[in-house]
Amino acid sequence: MPYKYTGQMQEAITQELEQQYNPEQITERRKKAGHTTIPQKRIYQFVYQNKSNGEKMNKKLVDELKSFEVLWKGGYFGGDPLNPMAKSDYGQLGFMSVLYATYLRCIKPYINNNTVSLEIGPGRGAWTKALLPSKEVYALDALPEEHNQFFKYLGYPKNVKYFQVKDFKCEMLQDSYFDYTFSFGCLCHVSFEGITEYAVNIYPKLKQCGNCFWMVADYNKFNSASLNLNSLSVWNALPRRYQLPLKWLLFLLYRDERKKPPLKADENDPGPGRWYHAGIDKTCSMLEKVGYKVIDADVGTNFRDPIIHFIKP
Numbered sequence: 001m002p003y004k005y006t007g008q009m010q011e012a013i014t015q016e017l018e019q020q021y022n023p024e025q026i027t028e029r030r031k032k033a034g035h036t037t038i039p040q041k042r043i044y045q046f047v048y049q050n051k052s053n054g055e056k057m058n059k060k061l062v063d064e065l066k067s068f069e070v071l072w073k074g075g076y077f078g079g080d081p082l083n084p085m086a087k088s089d090y091g092q093l094g095f096m097s098v099l100y101a102t103y104l105r106c107i108k109p110y111i112n113n114n115t116v117s118l119e120i121g122p123g124r125g126a127w128t129k130a131l132l133p134s135k136e137v138y139a140l141d142a143l144p145e146e147h148n149q150f151f152k153y154l155g156y157p158k159n160v161k162y163f164q165v166k167d168f169k170c171e172m173l174q175d176s177y178f179d180y181t182f183s184f185g186c187l188c189h190v191s192f193e194g195i196t197e198y199a200v201n202i203y204p205k206l207k208q209c210g211n212c213f214w215m216v217a218d219y220n221k222f223n224s225a226s227l228n229l230n231s232l233s234v235w236n237a238l239p240r241r242y243q244l245p246l247k248w249l250l251f252l253l254y255r256d257e258r259k260k261p262p263l264k265a266d267e268n269d270p271g272p273g274r275w276y277h278a279g280i281d282k283t284c285s286m287l288e289k290v291g292y293k294v295i296d297a298d299v300g301t302n303f304r305d306p307i308i309h310f311i312k313p
């Protein structure tokens with residue numbers, strides 16, 4: 001319904017302003033605060049000046065709302081927020097990196113200068129950098145620090161401790177000490193037994209309500225992303241006239257990739273750097289058996305790999 005600036009409304013606004021700038025109340029408030037009384041004339045000057053400014057402002061705001069009457073017949077629609085690949089009126093600014101979205105969803109809201117954080121498998125420290133606002137960061141990696149050039153990349157921060165792990169016992173970590181754990185791109189290289197060991201041994205190290213975000217490998221999610229490459233690919237965001245030639249180019253470039261069979265969830269054939277299928281459901285049920293509460297089985301910021309959000313209840 002069109003919004004009308006009626007006389008009734010004007011009256012209501014005036015009444016509200018009079019209440020807001022009631023001279024007696026102002027005198028009373030000033031007395032209570034220990035100020036000397038201001039002459040009534042000055043108060044009235046103040047009240048009426050503000051009242052007329054207020055009226056002007058309210059008229060301006062009402063007109064502002066009225067100005068929309070001519071716009072967007074049928075309802076404004078800028079794009080579908082439930083479709084991760086939706087084109088929107090943001091055009092070429094309408095997409096963001098999976099890594100950055102993961103940072104926004106899984107790290108930024110949980111980290112501040114009181115947080116004690118733990119990262120499993122930091123590598124060079126790309127994600128550790130995002131954890132630096134923490135009070136302390138503990139990083140556990142299978143490789144030595146010098147190999148990863150971890151501190152060099154981070155600029156030698158004083159609040160970070162690095163440990164090369166030889167087992168999954170986590171004995172270097174204090175009990176009930178950590179508020180937050182994060183792992184990305186590491187547990188997909190760890191067997192399900194290894195992930196379970198970490199889940200069991202890290203549990204007592206966490207404070208109550210400690211948040212954990214762990215990425216694991218799920219071959220079903222991986223295979224489904226590979227099969228749906230056409231709809232999930234960033235190239236679809238390009239204007240139509242560039243899409244066709246590019247699709248042909250990509251088809252030729254990735255011809256061999258497409259011929260690869262889907263990943264099979266077998267646990268045999270261990271090899272350095274290989275991926276291990278953990279699976280969303282299997283990992284969540286393992287976490288719950290250990291005593292954690294799963295908050296989100298997959299936060300969904302990554303088309304290919306699940307990131308599980310769970311807490312120590």
Ligand SMILES: C[S@@+](CC[C@H](N)C(=O)[O-])C[C@H]1O[C@@H](n2cnc3c(N)ncnc32)[C@H](O)[C@@H]1O
Binds near residue numbers: 126
């Ligand atoms: C592919 S890198 C990912 C590094 C980093 N998280 C990133 O996303 O940039 C995997 C890292 O996990 C480490 N890693 C492998 N198995 C591990 C384990 N059981 N415990 C801790 N770190 C491990 C590797 O040494 C390596 O640094």
